Amino acid sequence: MTLIIRSSQIHAAGCYTTEPIKKRSRIVEYTGPHITKEAADEKYRDSPTTYLFGLGDGSKVIDGHGIAMFINHSCDPNCETGEVRGRVWVKALRDIAAGEELTYDYNLYDGDDDEALCNCGADNCRKSMYSPDELKRRARAAKRAAEKKATGRQKAVGRKKAH
Numbered sequence: 001m002t003l004i005i006r007s008s009q010i011h012a013a014g015c016y017t018t019e020p021i022k023k024r025s026r027i028v029e030y031t032g033p034h035i036t037k038e039a040a041d042e043k044y045r046d047s048p049t050t051y052l053f054g055l056g057d058g059s060k061v062i063d064g065h066g067i068a069m070f071i072n073h074s075c076d077p078n079c080e081t082g083e084v085r086g087r088v089w090v091k092a093l094r095d096i097a098a099g100e101e102l103t104y105d106y107n108l109y110d111g112d113d114d115e116a117l118c119n120c121g122a123d124n125c126r127k128s129m130y131s132p133d134e135l136k137r138r139a140r141a142a143k144r145a146a147e148k149k150a151t152g153r154q155k156a157v158g159r160k161k162a163h
Helices: 037-043 132-162
Strands: 003-007 013-017 026-030 034-036 052-055 060-063 079-084 087-092
Touching: 034 037, 037 060
Parallel strands: none
Antiparallel strands: 003 013, 026 087, 034 060, 052 060, 079 087
16 A cells, blocks of 8 residues: 655645555554653753653553654544554554545553644544543643642632631
8 A cells, every 4th residue: 555645734744545544454553762761851851842651550661653643642543553563564454545634543641731732623532632531630630730730829818817
């Protein structure tokens, strides 16, 4: 199968197929050196763009090189990824027509304060490339921080009144 890189409405450049792809077909491998998450964090500390793919428990990542790194995120993807013995493969979730952009759900789970905004435009877009579980975790953490801040202000006001 032939894949090409060209402009994308989702993000800068995207990966497109030039011929039809059947559902469940293995399309391309996500390739690059396997490095530790700590090494990746150091390497890309000041870089706004990375092509990292988390492996297993997330302690190792693939530092993406090759055509698969141009596959963009979508909340309504036509592909999915699967890890097989430390290798990551992109597979078709459905039949994909020639000329379609390939996408998969990044389901990000790490990113510090980065919002990782989504630009996929899907009807079911969650406005973020983070996984639904990570979005819930972040919402809970933000709620706890807001409650802690409010409690701190109430205590400060109470101390002022006592004096």
